[in-house]
Amino acid sequence: MLQPRLIPVLLVDGQLQLVKTTGFSERHYLGDPLNAAYVFSAFEVDELLVLDIDASTQGRSIPLPFVAALARFTSVPLTVGGGITSLEQIHDLLALGVEKVALSAVLSRSFSFLQQAADRFGSSTISVIVNVRSLGEGPALAWFGRPDAAGAGPGQPLAQLVLASQQAGAGEVVIQAADRDGQRHGYPVAMLAELNRELTIPLVALGGCGSHGHMAELLQATPISGVAAGSLFVYAPGTHQVLLHYPPSHHWLQQHLPALQECWRCV
Amino acid sequence: MRVSKAPQRAYQICSRCVMDTSDPWIVFDCQGRCNHCTDFLERRLSVTAYSTTDKIPSNSDGPEHLWSSIPRNRGLHDVVVGVSGGVDSTSVALLAQKAGLRVLAVHLDNGWDTPIALQNVLQLASLPGITYEAEVLNWNRFKAVQRAFIAAGVPDIELPTDIAIQAALHRAAVRHGIRTILSGGNIANEGILPVCWMYNPRDSLYAESILHKAGLPPSFYAPLKFGFRQELRCRLKHRIRTLYPLNQIRFSKDNARQHLSSAIGWQSYGGKHCESTYTRFCQLIYQPRRHGIDYRRSHLSADICLHQVTRSQALDVLARPAWNDLDVDYDVAFVARKLDFSADQLQTAMASPPCWYIDFPNRQSLLGAAYNSFRILTGRRKASNF
Amino acid sequence: MSLSVAIVDYGTGNIASLEMALRAVGAEPEVVRQPADLASADAVILPGVGHFGPASADLYGSGLAQELCHRAAAGLPLLGICLGFQLLTTASEEAPSAVGLGLMPLSSQRLRPHNTHLHKVPHLGWNTLEPASGSSRLLQGITPEQQLFYFANAYAIAPDPRLPSIQVTYSHETPCLALVEHGLICGVQFHPEKSRSQGLQLLRNFLALAAECC
Numbered sequence: 001m002l003q004p005r006l007i008p009v010l011l012v013d014g015q016l017q018l019v020k021t022t023g024f025s026e027r028h029y030l031g032d033p034l035n036a037a038y039v040f041s042a043f044e045v046d047e048l049l050v051l052d053i054d055a056s057t058q059g060r061s062i063p064l065p066f067v068a069a070l071a072r073f074t075s076v077p078l079t080v081g082g083g084i085t086s087l088e089q090i091h092d093l094l095a096l097g098v099e100k101v102a103l104s105a106v107l108s109r110s111f112s113f114l115q116q117a118a119d120r121f122g123s124s125t126i127s128v129i130v131n132v133r134s135l136g137e138g139p140a141l142a143w144f145g146r147p148d149a150a151g152a153g154p155g156q157p158l159a160q161l162v163l164a165s166q167q168a169g170a171g172e173v174v175i176q177a178a179d180r181d182g183q184r185h186g187y188p189v190a191m192l193a194e195l196n197r198e199l200t201i202p203l204v205a206l207g208g209c210g211s212h213g214h215m216a217e218l219l220q221a222t223p224i225s226g227v228a229a230g231s232l233f234v235y236a237p238g239t240h241q242v243l244l245h246y247p248p249s250h251h252w253l254q255q256h257l258p259a260l261q262e263c264w265r266c267v
Numbered sequence: 268m269r270v271s272k273a274p275q276r277a278y279q280i281c282s283r284c285v286m287d288t289s290d291p292w293i294v295f296d297c298q299g300r301c302n303h304c305t306d307f308l309e310r311r312l313s314v315t316a317y318s319t320t321d322k323i324p325s326n327s328d329g330p331e332h333l334w335s336s337i338p339r340n341r342g343l344h345d346v347v348v349g350v351s352g353g354v355d356s357t358s359v360a361l362l363a364q365k366a367g368l369r370v371l372a373v374h375l376d377n378g379w380d381t382p383i384a385l386q387n388v389l390q391l392a393s394l395p396g397i398t399y400e401a402e403v404l405n406w407n408r409f410k411a412v413q414r415a416f417i418a419a420g421v422p423d424i425e426l427p428t429d430i431a432i433q434a435a436l437h438r439a440a441v442r443h444g445i446r447t448i449l450s451g452g453n454i455a456n457e458g459i460l461p462v463c464w465m466y467n468p469r470d471s472l473y474a475e476s477i478l479h480k481a482g483l484p485p486s487f488y489a490p491l492k493f494g495f496r497q498e499l500r501c502r503l504k505h506r507i508r509t510l511y512p513l514n515q516i517r518f519s520k521d522n523a524r525q526h527l528s529s530a531i532g533w534q535s536y537g538g539k540h541c542e543s544t545y546t547r548f549c550q551l552i553y554q555p556r557r558h559g560i561d562y563r564r565s566h567l568s569a570d571i572c573l574h575q576v577t578r579s580q581a582l583d584v585l586a587r588p589a590w591n592d593l594d595v596d597y598d599v600a601f602v603a604r605k606l607d608f609s610a611d612q613l614q615t616a617m618a619s620p621p622c623w624y625i626d627f628p629n630r631q632s633l634l635g636a637a638y639n640s641f642r643i644l645t646g647r648r649k650a651s652n653f
Numbered sequence: 654m655s656l657s658v659a660i661v662d663y664g665t666g667n668i669a670s671l672e673m674a675l676r677a678v679g680a681e682p683e684v685v686r687q688p689a690d691l692a693s694a695d696a697v698i699l700p701g702v703g704h705f706g707p708a709s710a711d712l713y714g715s716g717l718a719q720e721l722c723h724r725a726a727a728g729l730p731l732l733g734i735c736l737g738f739q740l741l742t743t744a745s746e747e748a749p750s751a752v753g754l755g756l757m758p759l760s761s762q763r764l765r766p767h768n769t770h771l772h773k774v775p776h777l778g779w780n781t782l783e784p785a786s787g788s789s790r791l792l793q794g795i796t797p798e799q800q801l802f803y804f805a806n807a808y809a810i811a812p813d814p815r816l817p818s819i820q821v822t823y824s825h826e827t828p829c830l831a832l833v834e835h836g837l838i839c840g841v842q843f844h845p846e847k848s849r850s851q852g853l854q855l856l857r858n859f860l861a862l863a864a865e866c867c
Contacts, residue, residue: 001780001781001824002772002776002777002778002779002780002804002825003778003779003780003781003801004778005777005778005779044849046778046779047778071669071670072673075670075673075674075677075846075847075849076847077803077805077844077847094667094702095667095668095669096667096669097667097669097670097673098667099667099702099805099844099847100805119704120704121702121703121704122702122703122704122736122807123775123807124702124775124777124805124806124807125702125805171775171777171805171807172775172777196770197770199769199773200769200773200774201773201774201775202773202775202777202778203773223770223771225773225777225778226778264771265771
């Protein structure tokens with residue numbers, strides 16, 4: 001049976017510095033992203049997601065030489081994103097050795113770009129990142145593009161936006177819980193479980209994970225396709241001190257997988 | 268074409284150990300024995316547990332008298348230990364923890380960490396009594412410093428990291444009010460090391476002149492810097508001292524590896540100092556190619572002096588190139604890419620004429636005198652290279 | 654002497670990872686766009702990603718399809734990866750008017766699981782293989798516990814028990830072909846170039862198979 005993917009997320013800024021955000025405003029400097037990618041590749045992560053978080057505001061896309069280096073010095077499945085706006089950019093990125101590209105900001109200006117990309121390159125290569133505000137009352141509101149509140153418009157109902165993306169050929173949707181970024185209080189489990197029931201394409205959760213307990217909570221509630229995290233994999237457990245790691249989480253998942261899969265068959 | 272001021276020597280190798288004229292300043296006596304093993308046997312070992320035939324505590328217990336001399340702090344930690352994931356620093360941290368000291372384990376992230384080293388650090392960080400802290404160097408600036416050292420043509424391209432570790436440990440000690448730094452440095456393994464292979468990291472003039480030649484401002488060096496003045500301030504004002512526990516036991520790396528493996532699941536990675544990709548590149552590729560230095564000579568020579576290996580066995584080891592088990596092209600490509608060189612540019616740099624520390628402004632004699640005075644005043648014996 | 658492995662470029666997707674993986678196992682891959690380029694190839698790989706329709710059009714348009722069939726009949730080992738696997742078959746639902754190379758009497762259909770809560774499309778991630786029916790050359794040296802590979806497919810090929818070929822399946826609600834060995838024509842639905850040491854071992858095994866034929 002297909003296993004849920006455990007996906008470390010690397011954020012790079014405009015100077016190609018590896019950073020971790022809290023609330024998408026505070027940035028904590030983590031070091032060299034190329035070395036981090038090499039380390040996670042050596043840890044044999046299920047997939048690695050690398051996002052240039054300044055690209056779209058700076059009117060450019062994630063730099064090709066940087067992605068070329070990522071592809072050259074890693075051997076794990078790679079998804080990259082940040083400011084992608086054209087089919088040529090997608091072509092060039094895939095040609096470098098990347099499995100998937102992640103689209104977000106461009107879709108708030110031109111939603112039809114999603115269908116064009118999926119038609120040209122196949123849905124398996126197109127990942128869509130949707131930001132959502134999940135805490136507080138009222139329906140969850142979602143938007144493409146910058147996850148910080150300042151950039152967000154009124155937003156659309158989550159399910160509507162995600163189903164439209166599915167319809168347009170997205171290969172997977174990454175739900176980024178914008179208000180849980182760096183908090184390490186857990187995923188928005190109920191919201192994700194409900195969404196996962198409605199979708200026929202893979203769903204990946206990102207934002208809020210601080211422990212295996214949070215992963216367990218989510219995986220027990222729903223057979224989600226992917227569990228992505230930043231803080232969990234870059235900080236020493238329970239601290240704000242940089243220490244890249246992955247194997248303990250991988251072993252944890254492998255141990256719990258049989259029970260989870262049993263659980264899902266009944267879901 | 269740059270010509271170094273280093274002496275040109277006809278090849279000669281020591282008749283007792285395996286140090287040779289890849290140290291251009293090596294001196295041989297009339298029996299062909301070199302100054303390194305002579306100094307090691309006659310002077311260096313005197314600060315270690317090898318100098319006595321008294322009963323020595325085993326690897327796993329550590330020196331009792333040393334632990335009892337360390338003041339317990341009112342703060343949260345008693346000692347600072349720099350941890351790299353390697354066998355020496357991990358051993359020290361574990362010994363201290365076992366002795367009941369509260370350890371602040373500081374890891375300097377210089378952008379070159381390997382996965383196994385990080386796993387080893389994680390094992391350590393998970394133990395009770397050990398608090399983990401990371402100091403992450405600004406990579407974009409640090410790589411400029413490393414580029415400058417490669418451009419300079421000197422063999423001690425690891426100096427920026429070595430001094431950055433000292434700076435980080437002392438900063439952590441000051442910040443937390445800790446007065447004792449425990450170092451994994453030990454004479455048994457590192458007691459033979461020519462100054463010209465790794466010049467004194469405390470000599471800021473040397474490092475700053477290399478940066479100046481590369482057009483970098485002193486601000487690039489400032490976060491890494493730990494010079495004589497800073498050291499003096501730490502010792503006199505903050506009363507911070509550095510101790511070397513591994514010198515107080517008959518430290519055996521092989522025994523230590525086994526012990527760490529069973530105690531905390533420590534993993535080896537083969538090759539000395541290969542917890543860092545850059546160290547591996549420096550010692551196994553760069554230094555051999557550019558300066559004809561085989562770093563293995565230094566610890567093999569110490570091993571010969573301690574009768575842990577015969578000279579013949581050491582020569583057999585040296586007969587196999589240091590880079591034999593490496594994918595050299597891959598390593599060179601990776602290092603080049605990280606440092607913003609093309610692979611060709613890095614190869615060209617490695618093929619360029621070598622330089623040595625004497626080709627750059629330095630304060631060797633002044634610092635030598637200063638440290639000697641300090642030792643005379645405090646009655647300490649010379650425990651390191653400087 | 655290292656084997657000359659040709660990777661067919663039909664204008665879509667990711668060849669770079671495959672090139673790197675082949676170099677890692679000691680092969681010297683050459684990217685091929687014209688039939689004449691196949692002349693010195695000891696083995697050919699059809700790579701992974703894209704659309705059946707345009708890929709097929711490109712293959713036939715350049716004459717590569719015809720040359721591949723001709724060389725395959727003469728015993729040239731072929732390995733199709735993901736889309737490349739589907740191109741070795743007769744047809745795909747993805748582009749009903751296009752034709753595959755027809756080197757395997759199989760065809761691809763869109764994945765349509767009933768339980769879409771549990772089984773999503775595309776099939777994306779790491780999945781295990783069901784035990785091999787016969788003795789698979791490609792899986793030699795890869796223990797059952799290690800038979801976990803990276804997939805990224807929206808289309809799948811159903812197994813056909815009537816065929817004498819080695820067929821190994823994965824499960825995505827129903828069994829689908831993960832690997833086929835049809836004489837020297839091999840196909841894998843997953844991406845060995847991104848599947849850790851077991852993926853590299855599979856590529857090594859394919860090269861060993863090819864070396865025997867030289």
